[in-house]
Amino acid sequence: MIKLQEYKEGEVVLPEGELGRGFCILESGTLEVIRDNRVLSEIDMKGAIFGELSEILGMKRDATIRAKTAASVRHVEESIADIVSKNPKVALKLIRTLGRRLYRMNKIAPRGDSDFNIFKKADGTKTLDTTDNTIRILVVDDKPNIIKQLTDMFAKSDWQVEGAKDEQCALDACEHSHYSAILISMALPGDTAIDLRRKLKTNHRVLNTPVVGMIVMGDQAAQKKALDAGFADCITKPFDQNKTDAVMYNVMNLDSSARYFKFVDDYLLFELPTELSPFVINDIKENMDQRIRNTINEGILKLIIDVSSLEEVEEEAIEVVGEFSEKIEDMKLPMRGAIIATGEDSEMWNNLDGCEDWAICDNLEEAKESFDREVETEED
Structure with missing residues (x-):
């Protein structure tokens, strides 16, 4: 018996721990092979055979096959022995499939995943080489x-x-x-x-x-x-x-918000890009709360907002900075702030709620020095 089944992204095609019968053929889409929450490989070639080892070895499946994208799969629910006896060409294709897998594992085994860096977590995050995080x-x-x-x-x-x-x-x-x-x-x-x-x-x-x-x-x-x-x-x-x-x-x-928020030494630097498109504004706002929580968790109490790259200071920029400073004020955080701004209207940033006492500076070095001056004033 052969049946064609459609799968949505994320749906399980073959579950781990099941004693299988027959095999499957990929018609379209991409599948992931997952074991111990690690993606071992992908199946994306039309006509690829998978799921046959369970019956051949008489063992339960030791990995889950999951749809990475929407996929169509033909389930051949008939004994492999019966299928091969009727059509010997199927045996040849199965042998080739198993041979390719064996070749692949022989390539990986001597050097390990740390060298090939092919495995990733099933939630999509990679298992990266911690010695080199260069993109x-x-x-x-x-x-x-x-x-x-x-x-x-x-x-x-x-x-x-x-x-x-x-x-x-x-x-x-x-x-x-x-x-x-x-x-x-x-x-x-x-x-x-x-x-x-x-x-x-x-x-x-x-x-x-x-x-x-x-x-x-x-x-x-x-x-x-x-x-x-x-x-x-x-x-x-x-x-x-x-x-x-x-x-x-x-x-x-x-993390896309790393483009705007960075921890530098003992302060959080929030840099607004040259242009504030609707996408950028939404991206910043979606990550504000998490970035503030991360800042608290790091024990950082200094904040520098850099708006000097803005081509024009428009309502959207004022709204973004104002919302960020208000969140900090509403949380009653003992955070000291400085704003890097240039131009005749730079002082207007002090009109925003939460920014009234912040230093307005021309560059990053001046902003960092403003924190030192505040400490000296407090000591006096």
């Missing part, structure tokens, strides 16, 4: 200007970019390096982008690395093609800093 991004595009634009853009987040002009260069790079994300232009000749993504998923170093498509704004056909092929998401050309950052932070499971 490295591989950009695959035959247009040097695109690679340069992304290099400059990601440098603002201290991310490193490596460029690859074609499929082979990308494959060679992934043989020797780990990446936090891989960006592939959907405009590469033919089906290069799709083929490259498929080949990357056979490389143990980047097996769980998110692959993002680069498309021209408005090219919905290219976006659909990428997402249907298993790309994690897409960014659009020309690149918008905020939207591109949003996608990258999301696919890499990073």
Whole structure:
């Protein structure tokens, strides 16, 4: 008996601990193999066979198969022995499937996960090499200007970019390096982008690395093609800093609020970006409470708000700073503050609730010195 079943993202296809019968065939989508809350591998190739070991070995399943994306799966609920006796070609495909798995595990075993860095937690967070937390991004595009634009853009987040002009260069790079994300232009000749993504998923170093498509704004056909092929998401050309950052932070499971809030020495630095788009404003507001809690937890009682990068001080900026300072005041935190602002109207920031006694400074060094002056005044 064969039945086709549809699964939503996150639904379990085969549960761990079950004694299986038959096997399954992936028709579409991407599945995750999970054991001990670790994602061991992904299944994303149409026609891939999985779930057969339970019956072959006569053992309960030792891993859970879960839908990473919406997926279609054919469940073949018939004894493998009966199937093979009717169709010997099935046996050959099963042997090849098992052979590929054995080859993969033989590659991993001698050096371990700490070297290949392929396993991640089932909740999506990676098991990173703690000795090097550098974010490295591989950009695959035959247009040097695109690679340069992304290099400059990601440098603002201290991310490193490596460029690859074609499929082979990308494959060679992934043989020797780990990446936090891989960006592939959907405009590469033919089906290069799709083929490259498929080949990357056979490389143990980047097996769980998110692959993002680069498309021209408005090219919905290219976006659909990428997402249907298993790309994690897409960014659009020309690149918008905020939207591109949003996608990258999301696919890499990073805290996007780190772009605005940073712990430096013994103070919290809250930097407003040059432009406050609706997305940025919403991102800041969503993370305010958590950042304040983190600040309290760290025992930090100094706050510097830097608004000097704003091209124009408009109502949105005043609202964001005002809401942040009000939250601190409402919580009655004994926090000392300073604001970095330039221009004739810089003093107006003292009109905000909670900011009345804060120092207005021209730069970061002056802001830090203002805290020292306050201490000296208190001692006198």
